[in-house]
Structures are given as C-alpha cells and as structure tokens.
Amino acid sequence: MIQKVLVANRGEIAVRIMRSCREMGIKTVAVFSEADRSSMHVQYADEAYFIGESLSTDSYLNIDKIIGVAKQSGADAIHPGYGFLSEKAALAERCEAENLIFIGPSAHAIATMGDKITARKTMIAAGVPVVPGTSDKVTSEKDAIAAVKEIGLPVMIKASAGGGGKGMRLVRKEKDIVSSLRAARSEAAASFGDDAVYIEKYIDSPHHIEFQVLADKHGNTVHLFERECSVQRRHQKVVEETPSPLMTPEKRIEMGNAAVSAAKAVNYSGAGTIEFIVDDNLNYYFLEMNTRLQVEHPITERVVGIDLVKEQINVANDKVLSFKQEELSQHGHAIECRIYAEDAENNFMPNPGLIRHVTEPYGFGIRCDGYVYEGYTIPIYYDSMIAKLIVWGDNREEAIERMKRALFEYKITGVKTSIRFLSRIMDAPDFREGKYNTHFIEKNLPFLLAEGDYDGKSPQLYEDLAVMVAFFDYQSRLNEKSSKWAPLVKSSIWKHIGRRRATTEM
Ligand code: MV4
Numbered sequence: 001m002i003q004k005v006l007v008a009n010r011g012e013i014a015v016r017i018m019r020s021c022r023e024m025g026i027k028t029v030a031v032f033s034e035a036d037r038s039s040m041h042v043q044y045a046d047e048a049y050f051i052g053e054s055l056s057t058d059s060y061l062n063i064d065k066i067i068g069v070a071k072q073s074g075a076d077a078i079h080p081g082y083g084f085l086s087e088k089a090a091l092a093e094r095c096e097a098e099n100l101i102f103i104g105p106s107a108h109a110i111a112t113m114g115d116k117i118t119a120r121k122t123m124i125a126a127g128v129p130v131v132p133g134t135s136d137k138v139t140s141e142k143d144a145i146a147a148v149k150e151i152g153l154p155v156m157i158k159a160s161a162g163g164g165g166k167g168m169r170l171v172r173k174e175k176d177i178v179s180s181l182r183a184a185r186s187e188a189a190a191s192f193g194d195d196a197v198y199i200e201k202y203i204d205s206p207h208h209i210e211f212q213v214l215a216d217k218h219g220n221t222v223h224l225f226e227r228e229c230s231v232q233r234r235h236q237k238v239v240e241e242t243p244s245p246l247m248t249p250e251k252r253i254e255m256g257n258a259a260v261s262a263a264k265a266v267n268y269s270g271a272g273t274i275e276f277i278v279d280d281n282l283n284y285y286f287l288e289m290n291t292r293l294q295v296e297h298p299i300t301e302r303v304v305g306i307d308l309v310k311e312q313i314n315v316a317n318d319k320v321l322s323f324k325q326e327e328l329s330q331h332g333h334a335i336e337c338r339i340y341a342e343d344a345e346n347n348f349m350p351n352p353g354l355i356r357h358v359t360e361p362y363g364f365g366i367r368c369d370g371y372v373y374e375g376y377t378i379p380i381y382y383d384s385m386i387a388k389l390i391v392w393g394d395n396r397e398e399a400i401e402r403m404k405r406a407l408f409e410y411k412i413t414g415v416k417t418s419i420r421f422l423s424r425i426m427d428a429p430d431f432r433e434g435k436y437n438t439h440f441i442e443k444n445l446p447f448l449l450a451e452g453d454y455d456g457k458s459p460q461l462y463e464d465l466a467v468m469v470a471f472f473d474y475q476s477r478l479n480e481k482s483s484k485w486a487p488l489v490k491s492s493i494w495k496h497i498g499r500r501r502a503t504t505e506m
Contacts, residue, residue, distance in 0.1 A: 001317055002026055002076050002077045002101060002103075002313060002316060002317055003026060003027060003076060004026065004027040004028070004029060004046075004073065004074060004075045004076055004077070005017070005018075005021050005026055005027070005028055005029065005075060005076075005077045005078070005079050005103070005313075006028075006029040006031065006066065006069060006070045006073065006075040006077070006078045006079070007021075007028060007029065007030060007031070007041065007045070007078075007079050007081065008031060008060065008066045008078055008079065008080050008081065008084065008085055008091075009041075009060065009079075009080060009081030009082075009083070009084055009086075010032065010033075010036055010039060010041055010060060010382065011039070011040075011041065011371050011382065011383070011385075011386075012369050012370050012371045012385070012386070012387060012388060013081040013082055013293075013295070014030065014041035014044075014081060014371075015040055015041050015044050015369075015371050016309065016369050017079050017081060017309050018030075018041065018044050018045055019044075019309075020307055020309035020310050020313070021309075021313070023310070024310060024313060026313070027046045027047075028044070028045045028046050028047075029045060029046065029047045029048070029049065029069065029070070029073045029075050030042050030044070030045035030047070030048040030049070031048070031049050031050075031051045031059070031060070031065075031066060031069055032048055032049070032050060032051065032059075033050075033051060033052055033053060033054050033055075033056070033058070033059035033060065033381070034050075034052070034053050034054045034059075035054035035379035035380075035381050035382075036054075036379065037050075038376065038377075039371065039376075040371035040372070040373065040376075041371065047073055049069040049072070049073065051065040051066065051069060052065060054379065054381045055381060056084060056381065056382065060084045060085070061084055061085060063085065063088075063090060063091055063094055066078065066085070066091075067094055067095075067098055067100070070098070070100055071098070075100070076100065076101060077100060077101035077102070077103055077313075077316060078091070078095055078100055078101070078102055078103065079103040079104075079309075079312070079313075080102075080103070080104060080292065081292075081293065082292050082293055082294060082295055083383070086104070086291075086292040086293075087110055087114060087290070087291055087292055088110070089107040089108075089110040089111040089114065090107075092104060092105070092106060092107040092110055093107040101316050102316075103270070103312050103313060103316045104270050104291065104292060104312070104316075105266075105268050105269050105270050105272065105291050106267065106269065108266070108267070109266040109267065109268050109269075109272075109291055110291045112266045113266060113288065113289040113290075113291050114161070114163075114291070115160055115161065116158060116159075116160045116161070116162065116163060116198065116288060117135075117136065117137055117160040117196060117198050118160075119286075119288060119289060120133070120135065120198070120286075121135060122265050122266060123262055123265065123286045125265065126261045126262060126264070126265035127258075127261060128258045128261055128262045128265070128286045129258065129283075129284060129285050129286060130285055130286045131200040131201055131203060131277070131285040131286075131287070132151055132200070132201045133147075133151060133155075133198060133199050133200035133201060134147050134151075134198045134199045134200075136198070137160060137196040137197060137198055138157075138181070138197060138198060138199055139185075141177075141178050141181060144157075144177055144178070144181045144199065145174075145177055145178075147199045148171070148174070148177055148199065151199060151200070151201050152201065153171065153172060153173070153174065153202075154170060154171060154172045154201075154202040154204075155170075155171050155199050155200060155201060155202055156168055156169065156170055156171070156199070156200050156201075156202045157169040157171060157180055157181060157184040157197050157198075157199050158184075158197060158198055158199075158200060159184065159187070159188035159191070159192060159194070159196070159197055160188075160194065160196035160197060160198060161188060161191075161192035161193075161194040161196065162188065162191070162192065163288050164235055164288075165234070165235030166191060166192075166235075167184060167187050167188045167191055167192065167197075168184070169181075169183060169184040169187075170202060171202075181197070184197045185197055203277050203279055203285065204279075205279075205280070205437045205438065205439055206230075206277035206278060206279055206437060206438055207228065207230045207244070207246055207277065207278040207279075207280075207437050207438065208228075208229045208230045208232065208275065208276075208277060208278075208287075208438055209226050209227070209228055209229070209230075209244050209246065209247070209255070209276050209277075209278050209284070210226065210227050210229055210273045210274060210275045210276065210290075210294075211223050211224075211225065211226050211227075211255060211256055211258075211259035211273065211274045211276070212224040212225065212226075212227065212271070212272075212273055212297070212300045212304075212308075213259050213260060213262075213263040213268065213271070213272050213273065213274060214270070214271050214272075214306075214308070214311055214315075214321065215263055215264075215268045215269045215270065215272075215315070215321075216269060216314075216315050216318075216319065216320055216321045217269045217315065217318055218318075218320050220320065220321045220324075221260050221263050221264050221268065222260065222321065222323070222324070222325045222328060223256040223257075223259045223260050223325070224300050224304045224306065224308075224328060225242060225243065225252065225256065225300065225303070225304065225328075225330050226242060226243065226244050226247060226252065226255065226256075227240050227241070227242045227244070227296055227299055227300060228240065228241050228242065228243075228244035228245065228246065228247075229296065230436055230437050230438045230440060231425065231431070231436065231440050231441065232438060232441070233348065233441045233442075237295065237296065237338065238337070238338055238418070238422070238425070238441065239335065239336065239337055239338070239422065239425055239431075240296040240299055240335070240336045241299065241333065241334065241335045241336070241396075241399070242299045242300060242303050242330070242333070242334055243303070243330055243333065245396065245434025245435075246278065246282070246434070248282070251282050251284075255276060255284055258274070258276075258284070258286070259274040260325075262274045262286060262289060263289075266289075268291075269315055270312050270315050270316070271292075271293050271297070271308050271311065271312050271315075272289060272290065272291050272292070273289065273290040273292075273294050274286065274289050275287040275288050275289070275290065280437075293308060293309065293312065295338070295385070295388065296336050296388075298334075298336060298367060298369060298388065298390045299334035299335065299336045299390060300334075302332075302334040302367065302390060302392045303330045303331055303332060303333070303334045303392070304328055304329070304330060304331075305331065306323075306328075332392055332393055332394050332395065332399070333392070333393050333394070333395055333396045333398070333399040334390060334391065334392045334393075334399065335390070335391055335393075335399045335400065335403050336388055336389065336390045337388070337389045337403060337407065337418075337422040337425075338385050338387075338388055338418070339370070339385065339386055339387040339388065339389060339410070339412075339417055339418060339419060339422070340384045340385050340386065340417065340418045341353075341378050341384045341386050341415045341416065341417055342384050342416065342417070342418055343416040344416075344418055344420070344421040344448075344449060345449060348418075350380075350384040351384070351415045351416040351417075352377075352378040352379060352380045352384065352415065353377060353378060353414060353415045354375070354376075354377045354414050354415070355372050355373065355374060355375065355376045355377070355378065355412065355413075355414045355415060356374065356413045356414030356466050356467070357374055357411060357412070357413040357414065357465070357466035358370075358372060358373060358374055358411070358412050359409065359410065359411040359412075360387075360409075360410060361389065361405070361406035361407075361408075361409035361410050362409075363405075363406075363409075364402075365391050365392040365393060365399075365402050366389075366390075366391055366402070366406050367389075367390040367391070367392075368387060368388070368389055368390070368406075368410075369387060369388045369390065370386060370387030370388070371386070371387070372386045372387065372412075374466060378415060386412075386417070389403070389406055389407070389410065389422075391403045391406055396434065400426050400431075400432065403422075403426050404423060404426045404427075407419055407422055407423045407426070407454070408423070408454065413466070419454075420452075420454050421448055421449070423452065423454040424447065424448045424449070424450070424452050424454070425444075425448060427452055427453075428440075428444050428447055428448065430443070430444060431444075
C-alpha cells in the first residue's frame, strides 16, 4: 500500500493531488524549481525538495532528478499530474525499473495512444469510430494526392507524434496539398523529432466532447460520462461543462460504450480521457486519448460524486473498482472556468507578476482549485492558469447563474486575469442557449470583449485594503524590539493609496 507520494508537478494540480493524499493518510513529497521556492505546493507538502533551475527542462521534466528525490525521500509512488511528464512513457518505464509505483497507466498504453497513427489503427480494430482518413503515414506527394482524392477535400494533415492541436495543417484546395504536406512534415520533424503525418477528412465546426474513463488492473472499465469542452481558444480550453448540452441519453450510452472499448483496447488502467469530435448531427469520431488526469476532471467529480485522484491511487494499489457502470449516474450540472493570468484585451497575453490581493468565492455549490495567494509572484516560466472555478447547480441555468455570482465575488488584483472575460462568456446568448461549437470564442469575440454588467470597479477597494494591511503589518514589525527591519520611508498609507490610484488603471 502506498504511504508516501511524490507529486511531480506544481501549481493547482500539485495541491489538488496532495489534498486527496492527506485525506487518505498518505504522506506527500513536493519537488520544486528555483521559481517555485515560495509556491503553494511546496508549503502544502510534508516534505519538499529543490530539483533545479526554473526552466522546466531543468526541473519538472528531468526524470533522473525526480527519481532521485523519490529514492532519497522514501516515496513509494509518483503522481505526475497533467502536462510535464504525465504522458511520457519513459517515466512509467523508469518507475517500474526502480520499483516505484507510477500513478497512471502502463508505458504501453501511454506509447500506443501517444502515437496517433497507432492509436487510430488500434481504435479501428476495436470498432471505435475514427475520422475517415489514411490508416498509415503518408510520405510521398503521390500518396498524399491519392489519399485526398479518396477522402475528399477539405482535409487535415496531422503529425502522428502531435496532439492537442500541434503540427496540424488544414487543406481546402487541391493545389495546396503538396506544400502543406511538406510544411506539416518539416514542422513535425522539428517539434517532435518524428516527421510521420497522416491525413483525415476535415470536420467543420465540430464539438469537442470527451469521456472520462476509469479502469482497474483486474479488467473492470467504466466511463464517468462526458465533458463538453468546445469553449476553447487556440487549443486551450477556457470553459468546460457536464452534461454536454448537445448530448442525448441514447448517444451518451453509445459514446460511453465506445470510450470503454477504446480504453480496453490498450488494456488501460487508472483515469483516462477519450476525446471525440462531434458534428451537429451527433456523428462522433475518436480524436485522441489523454492518458492522464485532466485539468477539467473536477466537473466530472462533482456531477458523478467520485474523487478521481483517490480512485487513481486505489487502482495503483491494485484495488478492484468499488462501483459498477450501472451504479454511476450524473447528478445536476457542473461548469468549470479556467482563471488565467492574462490580458484578454491585449490578445490574451500572459500577465505574470505580483498578486496583491485575492478574494476567492465561497458558498453553496462552489469549488475553487487554485494555488496563488497575496504576495505571491506568478512566475513567467509556466502555464498562466492560476485557478479553476468549478460550480455545481441543480440544472444548467442554475449552474450558469451560480458561476456568474462566483465570478462577481472573485477578486484578484496585481495581475490581469480572465475573470471578466469568463463572466461575458456566461452572458453570451450562444452559451446561454447551449448552442456552441469549437468556433464559439472567435465567433463571439466582440461580445466577449465588450463591457458588461460585471462589476470591475470594486477590486480597487480590495487592493486598498490589501495595501493597508501590508502597511500596518510593516509598522507593527518595526515596533518589535527584535526587528531587523529599518524604516525605508516615513510616509502615510493614504498617500500610497492616492498615488497608486492616480497611476493604476483598473
Ligand atoms: C480535427 C478537426 C477537424 N477535423 N480533425 C484540434 C486539436 C487536436 N486534438 C485535433 N483538433 C482538431 N482536429 C479533423 N479531422 C478540428 C480540430 C479542432 C479542434 C478539436 C477539438 C477542440 C478544439 C478544436 C479547435 C480547432 C480545431
């Protein structure tokens, strides 16, 4: 039985994993880079080890360092979270060689699904619908032209080692086939060290709907229903919800069964996600499998009532799943908004920096998974997602109103965030009506960037309060006998606030 878990990650997901460990009586080990010395996951863990410079290649992506800390700390398992090493078969393999438990699927499942051509072949053999396309890689211009003739324009040329939108080329005209093939292959070679590409029919304006699966090591596989993830921008998800407004009870059963077949085809164990693209007529096609815990897993947890991290740990402990498919159901509606430190009005530019004030929303039906705090500086080196706001409602309408209420209460100052933009998404008629696909954000951008009824003025109050608290804390420290602090300036707090107000545009 696992007694100590090394969490090979940072940010909100590292904290979220450690929370489940704490409830299970499992000790936690954090690893951190130079930029993360004062990060929340370091403070939350029972032990923390420095693993290198801020660039993730020097720290969070270095398998040798992470294995070294696991050995040194006496951890018996490694949880990779999402991103970083989570879908590297090499880590799963290395854990096995070092007698450590990898909290995730087998190296074989990761590798099979990581190679998109192999994944497609495996799905076809398992009877899971895939997008019409080539079954093997396409190298020659002649083969590409022949394949497009058979599939029909438009098509997408995709890198076999790609995924998540990397290394794709859309081809609409016959004359562009050869140049796009060349571009896709060289981009794939440069990005992944593998120039294998395949060709698929282009599905216009699709929905992105994914199914959560969970499997133990004794042949039991279930799905935990779907998540609608079509609200995305440049392959980065922004809002997710479950159930999907597009889904019907019949299609849910059909796609859920397909997802279970997909997982079984690679002898999957642990938590995984089957991504489908779905057209308006509810035709669905396997796109890829994510062999990890996903960012948006909490909406499934809320509606199905299962802690997915605990289940991952139970599976890693060789336990049998404690529920059957027939015992699972969806209860109410959940929505997640990803809070990014970015400037929506400035082409969504990342906006790292010092957090001056945070007020998180509380109350019925609210979950806020974050990691930033007052005085924390968001590093420039990693993803700009700083928190996830998850709400539950008895139905979709209530969930949307609750999300609006929670976003209204959420105050972060010091850095620009996507909170106001998210509130506008909740107001957008296409979203309200549940009539949206992957083009939602680009289609609604003027509306989403326009002023709404979101109260963007009150953060100034919170920031003023934060500055006052910091000032009085500083003053009381000065008065302590043992204080090594020396007064830098003699000044009035009111002057500070007045000065900032004159220069800070909220
Ligand atoms: C597609 C597609 C249309 N047709 N494949 C984007 C991410 C990667 N996982 C695959 N992606 C797509 N593949 C075919 N044959 C459209 C997309 C796509 C997309 C998919 C899911 C979610 C958002 C998307 C945004 C743009 C394009």
